[in-house]
Amino acid sequence: xxxxxxxxxxxxxxxxxxxxxxxxxxxxxxxxxxxxxxxxxxxxxxxxxxxxxxxxxxxxxxxxxxxxxxxxxxxxxxxxxxxxxxxxxxxxxxxxxxxxxxxxxxxxxxxxxxxxxxxxxxxxxxxxxxxxxxxxxxxxxxxx
Amino acid sequence: xxxxxxxxxxxxxxxxxxxxxxxxxxxxxxxxxxxxxxxxxxxxxxxxxxxxxxxxxxxxxxxxxxxxxxxxxxxxxxxxxxxxxxxxxxxxxxxxxxxxxxxxxxxxxxxxxxxxxxxxxxxxxxxxxxxxxxxxxxxxxxxx
Amino acid sequence: xxxxxxxxxxxxxxxxxxxxxxxxxxxxxxxxxxxxxxxxxxxxxxxxxxxxxxxxxxxxxxxxxxxxxxxxxxxxxxxxxxxxxxxxxxxxxxxxxxxxxxxxxxxxxxxxxxxxxxxxxxxxxxxxxxxxxxxxxxxxxxxx
Amino acid sequence: xxxxxxxxxxxxxxxxxxxxxxxxxxxxxxxxxxxxxxxxxxxxxxxxxxxxxxxxxxxxxxxxxxxxxxxxxxxxxxxxxxxxxxxxxxxxxxxxxxxxxxxxxxxxxxxxxxxxxxxxxxxxxxxxxxxxxxxxxxxxxxxx
Numbered sequence: 001x002x003x004x005x006x007x008x009x010x011x012x013x014x015x016x017x018x019x020x021x022x023x024x025x026x027x028x029x030x031x032x033x034x035x036x037x038x039x040x041x042x043x044x045x046x047x048x049x050x051x052x053x054x055x056x057x058x059x060x061x062x063x064x065x066x067x068x069x070x071x072x073x074x075x076x077x078x079x080x081x082x083x084x085x086x087x088x089x090x091x092x093x094x095x096x097x098x099x100x101x102x103x104x105x106x107x108x109x110x111x112x113x114x115x116x117x118x119x120x121x122x123x124x125x126x127x128x129x130x131x132x133x134x135x136x137x138x139x140x141x142x143x144x
Numbered sequence: 145x146x147x148x149x150x151x152x153x154x155x156x157x158x159x160x161x162x163x164x165x166x167x168x169x170x171x172x173x174x175x176x177x178x179x180x181x182x183x184x185x186x187x188x189x190x191x192x193x194x195x196x197x198x199x200x201x202x203x204x205x206x207x208x209x210x211x212x213x214x215x216x217x218x219x220x221x222x223x224x225x226x227x228x229x230x231x232x233x234x235x236x237x238x239x240x241x242x243x244x245x246x247x248x249x250x251x252x253x254x255x256x257x258x259x260x261x262x263x264x265x266x267x268x269x270x271x272x273x274x275x276x277x278x279x280x281x282x283x284x285x286x287x288x
Numbered sequence: 289x290x291x292x293x294x295x296x297x298x299x300x301x302x303x304x305x306x307x308x309x310x311x312x313x314x315x316x317x318x319x320x321x322x323x324x325x326x327x328x329x330x331x332x333x334x335x336x337x338x339x340x341x342x343x344x345x346x347x348x349x350x351x352x353x354x355x356x357x358x359x360x361x362x363x364x365x366x367x368x369x370x371x372x373x374x375x376x377x378x379x380x381x382x383x384x385x386x387x388x389x390x391x392x393x394x395x396x397x398x399x400x401x402x403x404x405x406x407x408x409x410x411x412x413x414x415x416x417x418x419x420x421x422x423x424x425x426x427x428x429x430x431x432x
Numbered sequence: 433x434x435x436x437x438x439x440x441x442x443x444x445x446x447x448x449x450x451x452x453x454x455x456x457x458x459x460x461x462x463x464x465x466x467x468x469x470x471x472x473x474x475x476x477x478x479x480x481x482x483x484x485x486x487x488x489x490x491x492x493x494x495x496x497x498x499x500x501x502x503x504x505x506x507x508x509x510x511x512x513x514x515x516x517x518x519x520x521x522x523x524x525x526x527x528x529x530x531x532x533x534x535x536x537x538x539x540x541x542x543x544x545x546x547x548x549x550x551x552x553x554x555x556x557x558x559x560x561x562x563x564x565x566x567x568x569x570x571x572x573x574x575x576x
Contacts, residue, residue, distance in 0.1 A: 020196040023204060026170070051211075052164040058229045059210045060167060063203025067195075085202045086546060087571055089233035089377045089521055091404045091425060093397040108423060109381040113545065114518060114573070116379045116423070135396060135404070137379060137425045139519055139571065141546070230402060231427055233377055233521045235548045235569060237541040252567060253525040257401065258374060258429070260523045260567070279540060279548070281523060281569045283375055283427065285402070308484040311492060314458070339499075340452040346517045347495025348455060354491045355483075373490045377521035 003037030003107055007079040010036070014071045021067060029064050031071075037107040039072040044100050056096035056123075058134075061103075065090060065119040065136040068105035073115035073140035076107060081142050086114065088138030096133050098123030105136075115140045147181030147251055151223040154180070158215045165211060173208050175215075181251040183216040188244050200240035200267075202278075205247075209234060209263040209280040212249035217259035217284035220251055225286050230258065232282030240277050242267030249280075259284045291325030291395055295367040298324070302359045309355060317352050319359075325395040327360040332388050344384035344411075346422075349391075353378060353407040353424040356393035361403035361428035364395055369430050374402065376426030384421050386411030393424075403428045435469030435539060439511040442468070446503045453499060461496050463503075469539040471504040476532050488528035488555075490566075493535075497522060497551040497568040500537035505547035505572035508539060513574050518546065520570030528565050530555030537568075547572045 007013070011034045018024060018031045024041075027049055033040035041064045043049075043056075051057040066085055074083040105119035121134040151157070155178045162168060162175045168185075171193055177184035185208045187193075187200075195201040210229055218227040249263035265278040295301070299322045306312060306319045312329075315337055321328035329352045331337075331344075339345040354373055362371040393407035409422040439445070443466045450456060450463045456473075459481055465472035473496045475481075475488075483489040498517055506515040537551035553566040 017196045020194075021201065022192045022194045023201040026192045048166045048170045050164075050166045052161045053226075057165065057167040057207060057211075058232075059203060059207025062206040062210070062234075063201060066203045066206070067201075082197075085236050087233065087235040087519065088202075089231065089425060090206075091231040091396075091427065092229050093404055108379075109420065116381055118423075132397065135406075135425065137377060137423065139379065231375065233569060235540075235571065237548055252523075253564065260525055262567075276541065279550075279569065281521060281567065283523065305484040308482075309489065310480045310482045311489040314480045336454045336458045338452075338454045340449040341514075345453065345455040345495060345499075346520075347491060347498045350494040350498070350522075351489060351491025354494070355489075370485075373524050375521065375523040376490075377519065378494075379519040380517050 003076050003110065005036040005076060007077060010075045014074060018071065023063065024067065027060060036075050037072055039068045039075065039105045041068045041103045042100060045098060056101060058092050061096050061121050061134050062090050064101065064103040065121050065134065068103040069117040069119050069136060069138045070140055072105040072107050072117050076110040076115065077142045081144055084141045084143055086139040086141050088136050090134055090136045092134050094131060094133045096123060099126050100124045113142055115142065147220050147254065149180040149220060151221060154219045158218060162215065167207065168211065171204060180219050181216055183212045183219065183249045185212045185247045186244060189242060200245060202236050205240050205265050205278050206234050208245065208247040209249065209265050209278065212247040213261040213263050213280060213282045214284055216249040216251050216261050220254040220259065221286045225288055228285045228287055230283040230285050232280050234278055234280040236278050238275060238277045240267060243270050244268045257286055291364050291398065293324040293364060295365060298363045302362060306359065311351065312355065315348060324363050325360055327356045327363065327393045329356045329391045330388060333386060344389060346380050349384050349409050349422050350378050352389065352391040353393065353409050353422065356391040357405040357407050357424060357426045358428055360393040360395050360405050364398040364403065365430045369432055372429045372431055374427040374429050376424050378422055378424040380422050382419060382421045384411060387414050388412045401430055435508050435542065437468040437508060439509060442507045446506060450503065455495065456499065459492060468507050469504055471500045471507065471537045473500045473535045474532060477530060488533060490524055493528050493553050493566050494522050496533065496535040497537065497553050497566065500535040501549040501551050501568060501570045502572055504537040504539050504549050508542040508547065509574045513576055516573045516575055518571040518573050520568050522566055522568040524566050526563060526565045528555060531558050532556045545574055
């Protein structure tokens with residue numbers, strides 16, 4: 001079922017907020033999709049984002065998934081809100097090995113105070129073949 | 145109860161492995177304690193590690209906590225092992241606001257295949273006052 | 289994508305194993321669907337399964353979701369395996385209020401040692417209207 | 433650090449609320465300790481609480497841990513509050529094999545709306561020897 005936004009300018013505000021997340025610029029992540037209840041963030045692989053075997057560090061997988069979850073929740077919040085991550089859990093399904101990564105978050109249940117969001121993270125090779133490498137389930141909070 | 149290492153050179157190997165985690169250099173994290181079953185990683189705050197309000201991004205909190213958990217598990221594994229994060233959950237208790245951050249991981253239960261680890265992340269102000277800002281509970285896997 | 293079972297008699301074995309889970313008889317839960325990678329368990333509401341407000345206790349929500357996850361993982365394991373819950377996380381989305389409950393588990397990624405499973409739990413009213421009340425993400429282990 | 437209760441009659445209210453959790457009577461669980469920020473629940477093993485190998489079902493482990501977490505959070509909430517489980521994650525460390533079980537919950541951080549709680553579950557043999565079999569990290573919500 002499609003989600004109904006309560007803040008007409010949610011897309012614009014998410015882009016502005018994302019631009020203030022300085023960590024996104026540091027790692028090279030970009031906001032690639034902004035819809036009510038759905039956010040995608042993409043991240044090209046870089047040699048300086050790796051764990052000891054050269055794969056994307058699990059914490060960076062979590063970083064893009066968490067921002068995607070936060071903005072997916074925010075997209076359904078009323079105007080004048082702030083969003084905060086309460087908790088998230090991530091299962092790492094396969095080595096984070098790829099040319100690019102995509103975190104796709106989708107709201108499971110939007111509430112007045114708490115919103116539950118799920119995110120899948122995919123690795124893409126040079127040909128654009130996708131493989132699911134991680135899945136997150138988290139709780140986001142609305143502050144007014 | 146103190147943990148008993150099974151790999152005499154665990155400390156040296158953890159230092160070498162940490163040095164290969166290129167993300168640690170990118171964000172400025174350092175390995176500050178290496179003991180059997182216990183690892184600490186410190187991270188000075190920097191303006192380019194932030195979320196939209198200027199606090200340390202939750203994903204970077206998770207990044208140092210996950211590396212600390214992984215090496216805490218690794219410190220108790222036999223020689224010739226590799227460590228892998230299976231999953232972790234992090235509860236974000238307070239805004240990650242501070243001059244420096246410390247992730248302290250401690251093994252809860254070391255197993256042949258799976259090791260369960262807990263990590264606390266503290267924010268420290270200019271005077272060194274500590275405040276708990278996040279807590280992680282995760283599962284690490286031993287590969288031979 | 290459909291999952292491919294590796295144990296031809298998985299369905300029979302799951303039914304036999306479920307019958308040995310004495311807690312299922314105590315609470316009145318039944319196995320209602322057994323397919324490769326997908327398991328459903330149903331539970332009629334009873335007054336003696338409640339928390340303080342009369343809703344189904346979150347632990348009983350977790351009980352049926354965990355068994356569903358375990359057997360969903362088991363359905364894709366080779367013959368002569370045992371399944372074990374490593375960890376699970378459950379988000380409780382709405383009060384567990386209904387005439388019947390359905391836990392539906394589906395394998396996210398089946399691995400040699402670890403299998404990641406997601407479960408949704410629905411409450412159904414007298415007319416059979418479904419509402420999602422909880423969602424679980426867990427890790428199951430294969431022992432041979 | 434000791435927790436400071438804000439509701440003078442918290443202990444009495446917790447006992448009354450626990451008595452209304454009908455599931456506790458069904459499985460035979462008892463409230464064995466009620467202090468500010470700390471709750472213990474004990475459960476004798478019974479043949480009808482088991483999974484397929486005869487051990488206590490992971491969902492019942494979660495049931496006593498979740499109630500312990502909820503009341504630990506509740507013990508620090510103001511009068512006229514209700515407590516609700518938002519989410520919990522449990523890591524199952526060892527088979528839940530024992531004559532009795534003890535869930536001990538302790539508040540990690542009490543907040544106005546959300547309280548984070550940790551619980552350890554121990555198995556005890558006939559001689560009273562304790563072994564840690566599971567650990568939970570959860571989020572509880574205060575409703576007024």
